[in-house]
Amino acid sequence: MTYTVAQIAEALGAAAFGDLTLTIAGAAEPQDAGPQDMALAMSATYAARLSEGAAVVAMLAEGTDWQALGLQAAIMPARPRYAMSGVTAMLDRGQGFATGIHPSAIIDPTATIGAGVSIGPLAIISAGAVIGAGSIIGPHCFIGVDATLGEGAYLREQVSIGARVRVGARVIIQPGARIGGDGFSFVTAEPSTVESARRTLGDQGQAAAQPWIRIHSLGGISIGDDVEIGMGCTIDYGTIRDTKISNNTKLDNQVHMGHNVVIGDNCLICGQVGIAGSAVIGNNVVLGGQCGVNDNIFVGDGVIAGGGTKLMSNVPAGRTMLGYPATQMDKQVEQYKALRRLPRLLREVAELRKTVFKPGGDD
Numbered sequence: 001m002t003y004t005v006a007q008i009a010e011a012l013g014a015a016a017f018g019d020l021t022l023t024i025a026g027a028a029e030p031q032d033a034g035p036q037d038m039a040l041a042m043s044a045t046y047a048a049r050l051s052e053g054a055a056v057v058a059m060l061a062e063g064t065d066w067q068a069l070g071l072q073a074a075i076m077p078a079r080p081r082y083a084m085s086g087v088t089a090m091l092d093r094g095q096g097f098a099t100g101i102h103p104s105a106i107i108d109p110t111a112t113i114g115a116g117v118s119i120g121p122l123a124i125i126s127a128g129a130v131i132g133a134g135s136i137i138g139p140h141c142f143i144g145v146d147a148t149l150g151e152g153a154y155l156r157e158q159v160s161i162g163a164r165v166r167v168g169a170r171v172i173i174q175p176g177a178r179i180g181g182d183g184f185s186f187v188t189a190e191p192s193t194v195e196s197a198r199r200t201l202g203d204q205g206q207a208a209a210q211p212w213i214r215i216h217s218l219g220g221i222s223i224g225d226d227v228e229i230g231m232g233c234t235i236d237y238g239t240i241r242d243t244k245i246s247n248n249t250k251l252d253n254q255v256h257m258g259h260n261v262v263i264g265d266n267c268l269i270c271g272q273v274g275i276a277g278s279a280v281i282g283n284n285v286v287l288g289g290q291c292g293v294n295d296n297i298f299v300g301d302g303v304i305a306g307g308g309t310k311l312m313s314n315v316p317a318g319r320t321m322l323g324y325p326a327t328q329m330d331k332q333v334e335q336y337k338a339l340r341r342l343p344r345l346l347r348e349v350a351e352l353r354k355t356v357f358k359p360g361g362d363d
Helices: 005-012 080-091 193-200 329-356
Strands: 015-018 026-028 037-041 057-060 073-076 178-181 221-223 234-236 243-245 320-322
Touching: 005 015, 005 073, 005 080, 026 080, 037 080, 057 080, 178 221, 234 243, 320 329
Parallel strands: 026 037, 037 057, 057 073, 178 234, 221 243
Antiparallel strands: 015 073
């Protein structure tokens, strides 16, 4: 699939210059670009490498002298990185999943399959499942009993959707995601050492060792529209109510959501984040890679947590957090600076002690 420079510029709502009839078949970094690639050179650093490749068309920052760079045409969007979303959508060749049902797929006769669906080799669609129109179910996927997928759902290979999970429209789920495991929820017959330690922040009390008894997961999982779930994510059923992901939220690879977790609209949850049971995440929250969220706390709307942050208690809306335990980012940075100065401070104190308390000196 190819597009002219004029077609791309029109789709992006961007200004275009030069020969607008030139055709583009792909996108590349400047040093790797061929004659039919559009070089993405939206900064001075990337533009300087155009001479290393063979591109004749480039996407550039507004005001760049494209002719001086030896180009035949250029596209200059007002917000280049945002324009990349449109360019990559146009040029994405996909995974080659064709419409239709592969002969090796196993589909229960009580399942409902919408129009224009693609179901790949060795996929399993269980009893009562509903697959929305235009959905893609990749090879080796499993869809459980009474699960529901909205229109245009896109499941890559080896995705597992458990019984009674509800997935909205246009949801994208990457390879190996597992949605619908039982929650990690166990209890002892008498108050346990863990309960004592949590209450006292240390003392385990006199509780005897006891076996852990499982609390079964009766809740489901509800996933809104336009959600994306990365490779290797794991999402637990709710205990009584549903675990929930709201509209337009994006999960990176290897995110874990415990039972009863609720995530609001338009959140970004980056790689290897762990969210413990019954935590509630507000709208427009960003959790950097390897963040941890304690159980039974809330994180307010608009919170941003830097990578590796451990949120141990409730976080008010709008805060920017960092560290372990998390504090406001500016305060955490000041603490880091103070720690770096500590060895020098200790040396200075030691010198002062020698001066003040030198042998034979006055008291």
